[in-house]
Amino acid sequence: MSDDKEDNRITIRQARLGDEAGIASVHVRSWQTTYAGMMATEFLQNLSVTQRQEAWAANLNAAEDGRYVLVLEQAETIIGFVSGGANRQPSMYSRYDAEIYALYLLQLAQGRGYGRELIRQMAACLHEDGYRSAIVEALKENPAIQFYYHLGAERLGERTIKVGGTLHKEVTLGWQDLRMLLE
Numbered sequence: 001m002s003d004d005k006e007d008n009r010i011t012i013r014q015a016r017l018g019d020e021a022g023i024a025s026v027h028v029r030s031w032q033t034t035y036a037g038m039m040a041t042e043f044l045q046n047l048s049v050t051q052r053q054e055a056w057a058a059n060l061n062a063a064e065d066g067r068y069v070l071v072l073e074q075a076e077t078i079i080g081f082v083s084g085g086a087n088r089q090p091s092m093y094s095r096y097d098a099e100i101y102a103l104y105l106l107q108l109a110q111g112r113g114y115g116r117e118l119i120r121q122m123a124a125c126l127h128e129d130g131y132r133s134a135i136v137e138a139l140k141e142n143p144a145i146q147f148y149y150h151l152g153a154e155r156l157g158e159r160t161i162k163v164g165g166t167l168h169k170e171v172t173l174g175w176q177d178l179r180m181l182l183e
Contacts, residue, residue: 008074008075009074009075010072010073010074010114011072011073012070012071012072012073012117012118012121013070013071013073014068014069014070014071015060015069015070015071015081016060017057017060017061019056019060019069019071019078020053020054020056020057020059020060021049021053022071022077022078023052023053023056023069023071023078023081024049024050024052024053024055024056025049025078026078026079026080026081026104026105026106027052027056027081027102027104028047028048028049028052029106030104030105030106030107031044031047031104032044032045032047033106033107034104034142034144035139035142038139038141038142038168039163039164039166039168040164040165040166043163043164043165043166044164059083064085066085066086066126066129066131067083067084067085067086068082068083068084068085068122068125068126069081069082069083070082070083070118070121070122070125072105072109072114072117072118074109079105079106079108079109079114080103080104080105080106080109080114080115080118081102081103081104081118082100082102082103082104082118082119082121082122083100083101083102083122084098084099084100084101084122084125084126084134085098085099085101085126086098086099086131087099087134087135088101089135089172092157092172093135093156093157093172093174095133095174095176096133096134096135096156096174096176097131097132097133097134098126098131098132098133098134098135098178099134099135099136100119100122100134100135100136103115103118103119103136105118115144115147116147116151119151119181120181120182123175123178123181123182124182126178127178127179127182131178132177132178133174133175133176133177133178134174134175134178134181135156135172135173135174136148136153136172136173136174137170137171137172137173138170138171138173139163139168139169139170139171140158140168140169140170140171141168141169145171145173148173149173151175151181152175152180152181153173153174153175154173154174154175154176155171155172155173156172156173156174157171157172158170158171158172159172
């Protein structure tokens with residue numbers, strides 16, 4: 001990559017068809033680095049960009065109102081993304097109408113404020129659609145969980161889930177007012 005400042009420009013935009021390969025690559029690579037040591041090495045090594053790409057293509061094809069995928073790009077290469085929409089667990093968290101489904105950044109993009117900006121822009125999209133509050137779920141042992149606490153999320157609950165044949169604790173966090181993420 002050249003030293004041209006134009007090549008280093010960071011942009012955040014709505015995902016579109018054709019982005020599925022970049023999103024899938026970030027999804028798999030970030031799992032492999034974030035969850036190394038927390039999940040079985042074989043499980044992480046066997047994650048498939050092709051399978052994730054197919055899933056993301058279906059997701060982008062089935063785009064619906066009130067559901068968003070935003071991508072973070074550098075030099076037209078996707079280096080992170082966030083997705084969100086309606087709360088998928090309204091019976092458990094009825095006071096929260098929206099959910100951040102996923103937030104993933106490549107290691108090179110972490111710790112630079114991009115995650116915060118992705119969350120801010122997702123909150124703006126959700127708020128504009130009439131959503132007022134949101135939940136997010138993260139593995140308890142994931143050090144990035146502190147990121148959500150730093151953004152003002154409150155711990156709402158915990159459950160045990162199975163990922164890659166191993167049991168893990170998943171924590172649900174929430175923001176009662178999305179506007180706090182817009183500041």
